[in-house]
Amino acid sequence: MKPKPTALLVTVVLLVSALSAFSHHSFSAEYDANKPVTVTGVVKKVEWQNPHIWFYVEVKDENGKLTTWGFSGGPPGMLSRRGITRDVLKVGDVIKVEGFRAKDGSNNGSGGNVTFADGRKVFAGSAEDVVPR
Amino acid sequence: MRKPRKPRKLILFAIVALIPVVTRGQSIPRTADGRPNFTGVWAGPGFTHRVGPGDTDTPRVTTYDPARMSPFKPGGEAFMTRPATSDSVKDDPTAGCLPNGLTRQILSPYAQQWIQTPTQIVILYEYMHFFRVIPTDGRPHAKDVELSWMGDSVGKWEGDTLAIDTVGLKEWMMDATHDSKPDQLRIHSDQIHVSERLRFIDPTTVSYQVTIDDPKVFTAPWSQDFQMKLHPTWKIFEFVCEENNRCMFGKCTESDVQKSGR
Numbered sequence A: 001m002k003p004k005p006t007a008l009l010v011t012v013v014l015l016v017s018a019l020s021a022f023s024h025h026s027f028s029a030e031y032d033a034n035k036p037v038t039v040t041g042v043v044k045k046v047e048w049q050n051p052h053i054w055f056y057v058e059v060k061d062e063n064g065k066l067t068t069w070g071f072s073g074g075p076p077g078m079l080s081r082r083g084i085t086r087d088v089l090k091v092g093d094v095i096k097v098e099g100f101r102a103k104d105g106s107n108n109g110s111g112g113n114v115t116f117a118d119g120r121k122v123f124a125g126s127a128e129d130v131v132p133r
Numbered sequence B: 001m002r003k004p005r006k007p008r009k010l011i012l013f014a015i016v017a018l019i020p021v022v023t024r025g026q027s028i029p030r031t032a033d034g035r036p037n038f039t040g041v042w043a044g045p046g047f048t049h050r051v052g053p054g055d056t057d058t059p060r061v062t063t064y065d066p067a068r069m070s071p072f073k074p075g076g077e078a079f080m081t082r083p084a085t086s087d088s089v090k091d092d093p094t095a096g097c098l099p100n101g102l103t104r105q106i107l108s109p110y111a112q113q114w115i116q117t118p119t120q121i122v123i124l125y126e127y128m129h130f131f132r133v134i135p136t137d138g139r140p141h142a143k144d145v146e147l148s149w150m151g152d153s154v155g156k157w158e159g160d161t162l163a164i165d166t167v168g169l170k171e172w173m174m175d176a177t178h179d180s181k182p183d184q185l186r187i188h189s190d191q192i193h194v195s196e197r198l199r200f201i202d203p204t205t206v207s208y209q210v211t212i213d214d215p216k217v218f219t220a221p222w223s224q225d226f227q228m229k230l231h232p233t234w235k236i237f238e239f240v241c242e243e244n245n246r247c248m249f250g251k252c253t254e255s256d257v258q259k260s261g262r
Helices: A005-021 A076-081 B007-026 B076-080 B102-106 B256-260
Strands: A031-047 A054-060 A066-072 A094-102 A108-116 B040-043 B081-083 B111-116 B120-125 B131-135 B152-158 B161-167 B184-188 B193-202 B205-213 B222-230
Touching (some): A031 A066, A031 A108, A031 B256, A054 B256, A066 A094, B076 B184, B102 B205
Parallel strands (some): B131 B152
Antiparallel strands (some): A031 A094, A054 A066, A094 A108, B040 B111, B111 B120, B120 B131, B152 B161, B193 B205
């Protein structure tokens, strides 16, 4: 069944609100809410730094070409106050990331929702547990 | 015939009725001089205040409610509500690590530490390391206040209520409303006058009323009520905005792993 446009709109609005909720600045200053992105790959590096954590995922496309995507999450302090600590993402983890692309068109984005291979979900970006569905 | 009330029930009723009176007067933290003691690390209005396991709390963007605002003066709405320009430098200077300003800082979803002495309150905001040193000895504002992002604040005690008065703020962002309305932002003028009134409502919760009087924008002052929650296990963290601001103003830089992976 196709989702109703209204439901989609509500989801997007909630998501954008939630993504911005963790931010040190406005979401729209850097990311494009009209360009969602979903990738699955291997974590290559985690930068647990201000003003936002960044994590990098190496993704192989159907032709075998490797691309390393960078995703921004919440600030370290905010994440820790929600009980999310720096060891939540490790190099070598296989994860699916759902987020929104950077406005400059580079292979970077805001990573609002992270799902591990075993199905566990970590809301690296969202402050209010509203995530892409 | 109705049975007379048992004294035991009356005593129990009296105890229950007195509990709020006793807790209101005695259980809030107090300093040696008897003032309510705001010393501690707080989650300000920018949190849900739903305290979870491990003293966790959930940050959220909080903005001023248009329904609370007074009517605009002629031209006031156009002054305050600006269309977004798609230039992040203008639309959200914090994307380049510039200050958020007092009215937005009050609602910041980061922790803040309060240090109280008999003559002043010091507030250390985690977000961008801003601070306020607020005398509470009843002195007025200085006459030669320079405009700044955090303004000039003076405080005084009105019984158990701490009243803080701030002037001298630059024309700047009022709050982070551009996230819920990406096509616009809200600006206050340099004539804004901010009043904060804080009062404990239980030992870890403070009622936090903010009154905004911006005569260039509104016909009258208006107020909005928030809360702060004390988190005994928290400390404020270092927050250096420039440390790894990789997509500053919307232009991302490549990381080493992205360069080596090409």
